[in-house]
Amino acid sequence: MPGKVVSREEWLTARKELLVKEKAAVRAQEAFNAQLRNDFPMVKVEKEYTFEDLKGKYTLADLFQGRKQLIVYHFMLGPDDEAGCSGCSFLADNLPSTLTHLNAANTTLVLVSRAPIAKIEQYKKRMGWEFPWYSSFGSEFNWDFQVSIDEAVSSPATYNYKPMEKPYKGELPGLSVFYKEGEDLFHTYSTYARGLDGILVTHQLLDMTPIGRQHIDWKRHDEYETETK
Incomplete structure (x- = not known):
């Protein structure tokens, strides 16, 4: 009780x-x-980045899809990963089931990972998601926004605005927001780690219940054991 x-x-x-x-x-x-x-201030994006999906290659400006604002979720799926991160998969399951409302507010939401697009599409199909999801493979995008870490490249590595306490190599989660004014792009906000908790609707709902989050080890939604009655 x-x-x-x-x-x-x-x-x-x-x-x-x-x-x-x-x-x-x-x-x-x-x-x-x-x-x-x-x-809160913003900083102009000066560097060119390249992204890819099955239809072709794009710039960061292209990802806005003609809208004023762009939200990028940095999904942990690296070139050598066999599957997407279970935590990122849990978060993706908590994203809006339709992006129509965001689009009506002049805002585009996309996922970006460093894995090649073929691997992204394979995992996207497994999870049954329809989100726009781009590969940044070969671009410095993930490195510049501190979600791809390699101590050998940048030491000490920085994540969530502070040096990492232990050596690390690989992908980490995050969310970045961009704004477009004319032809100029601006980085307005990024959040990492516990800063992502606010968009986890499952957590927010469980927080209103008597037994709360229960410290469940969240899995990919196709990995839970199916109970039979």
């Missing part, structure tokens, strides 16, 4: 007290969002 059992009146009193903290948390999040929109 995760909590004590009380009368409806006691529950209502406790809920009203918790509501005060809940509203304070919402206001704090709103203040953070406002600072990110209105006060």
Whole structure:
């Protein structure tokens, strides 16, 4: 039993007290969002990057698909990986089932990985996803946005805005946001590690339940054992 059992009146009193903290948390999040929109600086993207899907090659500007904003999820799938990261796969399952609403808000969402496009398409088909997903293989994009790490190339390696404590080589998760004004592209925001938690809808829903997240070792959705009745 995760909590004590009380009368409806006691529950209502406790809920009203918790509501005060809940509203304070919402206001704090709103203040953070406002600072990110209105006060946080951006930097012009000067370097050229190349991406690829089955239809051809693209620049970073092309990934906007004619819209003002671009959100890139850096999915952990490297050239030597046999399958996508289970954590990134869990996150991808939490992304909107339709991108229509984002597109209506002048925003494009894509996934980018360093694996060759054939490997990306193979895993994308396995997972049943329809997200636009591009390969950055041969480009410095992943290195520049600190989601591909190699201590031999950059020492000490940096992730989540600080030097890594242990040597590491491979892919790491992240999310980056870009803005387009005329022909100019700007990097406005990137977040990594626990900063990605806010887009995990499964976590947000479980946080409202009595037993919470339960520290489950999330798997790819086709790897859970199917219970039969």
